[in-house]
Every structure is written in structure tokens, then in C-alpha cells.
Amino acid sequence: MDTPAIVTTAAATDPADAAILAGLRNGDAAACTEFVRSHAGMALGVARRILRNEADAQDAVQDAFASFFRGLGDFRQQSRLTTWLHRIVVNAALMKRRAAQRRDECCIDELLPSYHADGHRRDPRPEWVLPSGAGSAGDDLAGLVRRKVDELPDDYRVVLVLRDVEELDTEETAEVLGTTPGAVKTRLHRARQALRTLLEREFVP
Amino acid sequence: MSMLTCKEFVEFLDDYVAGAQESPVRTEFERHLAVCPDCVTYLRTYQHTIALARSTRLDPTVPPPADAPAELITAIPAARAKESGRN
Numbered sequence: 001m002d003t004p005a006i007v008t009t010a011a012a013t014d015p016a017d018a019a020i021l022a023g024l025r026n027g028d029a030a031a032c033t034e035f036v037r038s039h040a041g042m043a044l045g046v047a048r049r050i051l052r053n054e055a056d057a058q059d060a061v062q063d064a065f066a067s068f069f070r071g072l073g074d075f076r077q078q079s080r081l082t083t084w085l086h087r088i089v090v091n092a093a094l095m096k097r098r099a100a101q102r103r104d105e106c107c108i109d110e111l112l113p114s115y116h117a118d119g120h121r122r123d124p125r126p127e128w129v130l131p132s133g134a135g136s137a138g139d140d141l142a143g144l145v146r147r148k149v150d151e152l153p154d155d156y157r158v159v160l161v162l163r164d165v166e167e168l169d170t171e172e173t174a175e176v177l178g179t180t181p182g183a184v185k186t187r188l189h190r191a192r193q194a195l196r197t198l199l200e201r202e203f204v205p
Numbered sequence: 206m207s208m209l210t211c212k213e214f215v216e217f218l219d220d221y222v223a224g225a226q227e228s229p230v231r232t233e234f235e236r237h238l239a240v241c242p243d244c245v246t247y248l249r250t251y252q253h254t255i256a257l258a259r260s261t262r263l264d265p266t267v268p269p270p271a272d273a274p275a276e277l278i279t280a281i282p283a284a285r286a287k288e289s290g291r292n
């Protein structure tokens with residue numbers, strides 16, 4: 001009996017990824033060092049957004065690379081290596097966060113809008129004037145936004161980072177945080193409103 | 206049906222922005238927006254906030270500024286070598 005030809009989907013894989021993967025799988029020390037050197041910065045950036053403590057972020061990066069190397073044999077090449085590493089770093093940082101002592105919750109309520117008894121807004125919201133220009137100014141803007149995200153209470157910040165920055169969906173976020181989709185939805189909306197208030201203080205002339 | 210208050214408008218703004226509402230509810234939202242410039246501004250700045258948060262995502266395919274400490278970069282392959290040496 002003829003075996004039907006198997007159409008491989010590996011064609012979608014980046015050829016550069018395939019070469020790197022081969023080196024890593026062979027346990028090539030130089031390939032390993034090179035891979036870490038070119039990806040540690042990205043990994044640390046992701047971990048720092050989930051963990052505010054630098055030592056925890058670096059530990060999470062170490063854990064992530066360890067699981068990355070352990071999992072290489074199972075990597076199916078359906079995604080880019082970097083995308084896969086990115087996801088592993090998010091998970092490692094979340095594990096670390098769960099283990100770490102939670103930061104004291106500051107009150108998020110003061111960052112949420114307030115209303116009169118009849119449901120009308122207490123004070124009208126002014127329009128924003130966003131800093132213009134791209135390039136280096138754009139980088140400054142991202143830095144400013146990151147600092148404002150960091151000011152959010154931890155439980156809110158992590159939901160906002162996973163949903164709006166890392167773009168996980170509600171169900172995935174609930175799963176990694178060990179909570180319900182409903183709780184994720186509520187916290188995300190409050191986190192966005194609080195971040196909106198923090199940004200407004202910067203963008204209203 | 207009475208008009209939505211600003212409070213109600215904001216309460217369900219996430220669904221509105223996600224386009225997750227049934228059309229009658231959406232129509233109520235749009236009726237409120239037509240008469241409440243404050244909520245128009247609030248909606249716009251809420252959307253700016255989401256877009257700005259999204260813009261802070263690091264593109265995993267672009268190498269970031271190499272600010273990872275050298276010790277970290279050397280520790281990872283060393284741990285890897287040690288681990289594979291055991292196997």
C-alpha cells in the first residue's frame with residue numbers, strides 16, 4: 001500500500017531558527033552561549049515587567065532558559081524559537097511571582113473615576129496632548145508608559161501586562177494566574193482606568 | 206428606556222471597546238456618547254491607554270538593548286553545561 005506523501009509544514013519555519021535549533025540540540029556550547037547572549041536582554045525585559053524585583057527577574061530568566069533548554073527536544077517548530085522562549089519567560093516569571101511575597105496593595109480606588117449619586121461624573125476629563133514625533137521620542141513615551149504601569153498595584157499591574165502588553169486572552173490569563181475569567185475582566189478594566197488616570201497627569205498640559 | 210449614566214457607561218466600557226455588546230446595548234452607548242462630551246473624551250483616553258500599554262511590548266524578534274548583566278549571560282550556559290554533563 002502506498003503511503004500518501006506527507007506535506008511538511010516545517011517550510012513555515014525560519015531557516016535561521018532551524019540552524020540555531022540544530023546547534024542547540026547538539027549541545028554545542030558556542031551555539032548555546034550565542035543564543036543566550038542575543039536573547040537574555042529580551043527575556044529580562046519581559047521578566048522585569050512581571051516582577052518588579054530585579055533579583056527575582058534574573059532568577060526567572062535563569063529558570064526560563066533552563067526550561068527552554070530542557071524542552072528543546074519537544075519543540076515542534078510551529079512557532080518561532082523567540083516566540084516560544086518569550087512564552088516560557090512569562091510563565092517562569094509568573095511562577096516566581098506566585099512564590100514571592102506580594103507587594104502591599106495600595107488603594108486603586110483613588111485612581112478610578114468618581115461620580116455624583118445620580119451617576120454623573122464629578123469632574124470632566126480633559127483632552128490629552130500626546131508627545132509628538134516618533135523615533136527617540138517614541139522610545140521615551142514607551143519608557144514613561146512602562147513607569148506608569150509599574151505604579152499600579154501588583155494584582156492589577158500583572159493582569160494589565162498579561163492582557164494588554166503580552167496580549168494573552170482572558171482565559172489564558174485566568175489560567176496562569178489561577179483565577180477566574182470574571183476576575184481577570186474586572187481587574188483589567190480597573191487597571192486600565194487607573195493607568196488612564198496616571199497617564200492623564202502626564203498628558204494634560 | 207432611560208439614558209445611561211456616565212457611571213454605567215464607564216462600567217461597561219471594556220465591553221464596548223472590545224465590541225462585545227449586543228447591538229441594542231451598543232445603541233444605548235452611542236446615544237450617551239452623542240450627548241456627553243465627557244464620556245467621548247473618557248472613551249478616547251481609555252483607548253489611548255490600551256494602545257500605549259500595547260506599544261510597550263518588546264518585539265521578541267528584535268534584539269533589545271543588551272542590558273542583561275554579564276554574570277547572568279555567563280551563568281545560564283554554565284548551568285546548561287553542568288546539567289547536560291550530568292546526563
Ligand SMILES: [Zn+2]
Binds near residue numbers: 210214237243
Ligand atoms: Zn457621560
